[in-house]
Amino acid sequence: MRVTIKQIASKLGVNPSTVSRALSGKSGVSDRLREKIVREALKMGYFPDMTAMGLRKGHTKVIGVLIPDISNPFFAQAVRGMEKIFYPMGYQLILCSTEENSEREAANLRMLVSQRVEGLLSAPVDSGGNSVIYRKIHAEGIPIVFFDRLIPDLKLSSVITDNEQGIRDLMEYLHRRGHRKLGIINLRGRSFTGKVRLRSAIETAEKLGIEIRQEWIKDGNSTQSEAYEATVQMLSLESKPTAIIVNNNLMMLGTMKALRDLKINVPKDVSLVGFDDSYWNQIFDPPISCIAQDPEQMGLIAATMLLDAIFHHAKPVQTVLKAHFIERESVSVIS
Numbered sequence: 001m002r003v004t005i006k007q008i009a010s011k012l013g014v015n016p017s018t019v020s021r022a023l024s025g026k027s028g029v030s031d032r033l034r035e036k037i038v039r040e041a042l043k044m045g046y047f048p049d050m051t052a053m054g055l056r057k058g059h060t061k062v063i064g065v066l067i068p069d070i071s072n073p074f075f076a077q078a079v080r081g082m083e084k085i086f087y088p089m090g091y092q093l094i095l096c097s098t099e100e101n102s103e104r105e106a107a108n109l110r111m112l113v114s115q116r117v118e119g120l121l122s123a124p125v126d127s128g129g130n131s132v133i134y135r136k137i138h139a140e141g142i143p144i145v146f147f148d149r150l151i152p153d154l155k156l157s158s159v160i161t162d163n164e165q166g167i168r169d170l171m172e173y174l175h176r177r178g179h180r181k182l183g184i185i186n187l188r189g190r191s192f193t194g195k196v197r198l199r200s201a202i203e204t205a206e207k208l209g210i211e212i213r214q215e216w217i218k219d220g221n222s223t224q225s226e227a228y229e230a231t232v233q234m235l236s237l238e239s240k241p242t243a244i245i246v247n248n249n250l251m252m253l254g255t256m257k258a259l260r261d262l263k264i265n266v267p268k269d270v271s272l273v274g275f276d277d278s279y280w281n282q283i284f285d286p287p288i289s290c291i292a293q294d295p296e297q298m299g300l301i302a303a304t305m306l307l308d309a310i311f312h313h314a315k316p317v318q319t320v321l322k323a324h325f326i327e328r329e330s331v332s333v334i335s
Contacts, residue, residue: 064112070097081299143309178334183241227254249276267332286329
């Protein structure tokens with residue numbers, strides 16, 4: 001017997017309209033309740049009624065997914081969330097890694113369109129680099145949902161983390177611990193998240209009275225190797241920050257390797273916090289304080305939003321997920 005939205009609502013004690021909004025990625029539902037509804041729907045074996053949705057004959061049942069780095073566990077977890085939605089419905093995912101390269105992203109987009117995908121889920125390389133191609137694809141009737149990153153000029157559906165609040169939480173914590181000199185290992189500078197997190201850090205620093213010198217801002221290009229070089233350069237300066245924010249999980253690996261090679265102790269010599277949590281944050285010595293996102297939930301929501309666009313031609317929806325701060329042992333107290 002097919003599980004219905006009404007049955008899910010009855011099970012959770014909420015209105016059917018609330019369940020419908022949660023499963024389609026629409027606003028008006030808290031992050032906590034949305035996650036609860038999605039998980040319960042999956043547990044009960046819910047999937048949309050294809051006939052009722054008017055699924056057209058000759059459909060490909062193929063979805064294109066573009067991620068910046070296939071080696072990054074964040075994106076692996078996001079794709080896992082997407083598969084939890086699409087697999088029970090018989091959909092196949094074509095996964096493309098752009099390697100933070102705009103030309104490769106454009107080639108992937110052309111290939112996916114040639115494969116007659118029914119929709120696209122994308123974490124775009126730049127905040128505007130391939131906007132013309134994305135706009136053309138959308139105009140041809142292929143729904144697009146951005147996740148983790150977006151292109152601000154395109155009014156398409158998206159699900160991202162509240163990057164500004166995450167950065168503010170990190171910096172306010174460092175400020176409470178007495179830090180007034182801050183270095184930043186940033187994501188690829190042209191990416192949406194790179195721009196937003198750096199801008200938020202600079203604005204928050206001005207409000208809190210924290211110094212961020214230009215030479216303390218390094219572009220780690222979202223990779224382990226370049227974060228290593230950026231950290232070495234920053235900590236080879238005569239004047240150094242007392243704390244460093246590393247703006248993604250892979251770059252944290254590079255930064256920690258650089259600190260080890262330089263024989264710099266955390267947090268005695270420099271304090272360290274990160275944006276993103278990964279298992280290695282917990283097993284480093286010391287464990288790293290960080291802002292934790294929920295990439296699997298992001299994938300779940302992005303997938304449900306795309307299905308809503310495919311079956312119902314839903315209007316674009318922008319969803320912003322909250323992140324949370326995890327305190328560990330990587331920040332010293334400066335009196």
